[in-house]
Amino acid sequence: MPLWPRPAIARTVARKPIQTSVEFEARFPVKGRVLWAILCDNCEAEGELRFRMSRNPAEGWTYRLDNKDSFVDVHALDTSKAYEKVRAGEWIAGRLIVFGSLKKSWSRAVAMNGSVLQDGTRITGEVSLGEQHAQVDFGIFKAFLRFENTGQMARVLKYEGIRDGGFVVTDANVDLEVDRWGRKDEVLRDKGRR
Numbered sequence: 001m002p003l004w005p006r007p008a009i010a011r012t013v014a015r016k017p018i019q020t021s022v023e024f025e026a027r028f029p030v031k032g033r034v035l036w037a038i039l040c041d042n043c044e045a046e047g048e049l050r051f052r053m054s055r056n057p058a059e060g061w062t063y064r065l066d067n068k069d070s071f072v073d074v075h076a077l078d079t080s081k082a083y084e085k086v087r088a089g090e091w092i093a094g095r096l097i098v099f100g101s102l103k104k105s106w107s108r109a110v111a112m113n114g115s116v117l118q119d120g121t122r123i124t125g126e127v128s129l130g131e132q133h134a135q136v137d138f139g140i141f142k143a144f145l146r147f148e149n150t151g152q153m154a155r156v157l158k159y160e161g162i163r164d165g166g167f168v169v170t171d172a173n174v175d176l177e178v179d180r181w182g183r184k185d186e187v188l189r190d191k192g193r194r
Contacts, residue, residue, distance in 0.1 A: 024170070038050075073116045082094075094179045
């Protein structure tokens with residue numbers, strides 16, 4: 001008689017949330033096309049936006065719909081209350097805020113589980129160390145970890161098992177602050193409604 005149940009009858013186990021002593025918060029500019037604007041059905045005091053943006057903004061904010069690798073969908077909590085005014089199809093400009101805890105990972109590639117960056121999305125990034133900071137490249141964005149001094153940085157990173165060239169994983173939390181919205185040409189030229 002086997003010690004483990006057959007896979008067909010084994011129950012699925014919920015993934016544990018990542019909670020470590022190393023946390024990050026990355027803020028970066030975004031421009032993209034609104035897909036949904038939703039009012040929270042529980043509290044009716046906040047809302048969410050789902051928008052599509054270029055995967056590599058350094059090459060420009062536009063993307064090709066027929067090339068799935070050229071864009072990423074983002075589903076974020078809107079902290080600026082723009083969800084009340086913005087409509088699907090319009091373009092937005094603002095700041096995306098991604099935060100979470102970092103944990104050492106054994107994977108060897110920068111990756112994002114799923115096709116949507118939203119709360120709970122597991123993303124993997126590569127670590128590079130500097131004098132008093134560490135940088136994590138998640139592909140879509142980079143997060144910088146700052147420390148008080150080099151001793152603290154070495155102590156914390158050693159405790160968590162994070163080293164230069166290694167990989168870390170996080171369950172992302174995603175917020176959005178919208179500055180402007182309107183037609184594509186207006187938003188890309190830094191005009192539009194506020």
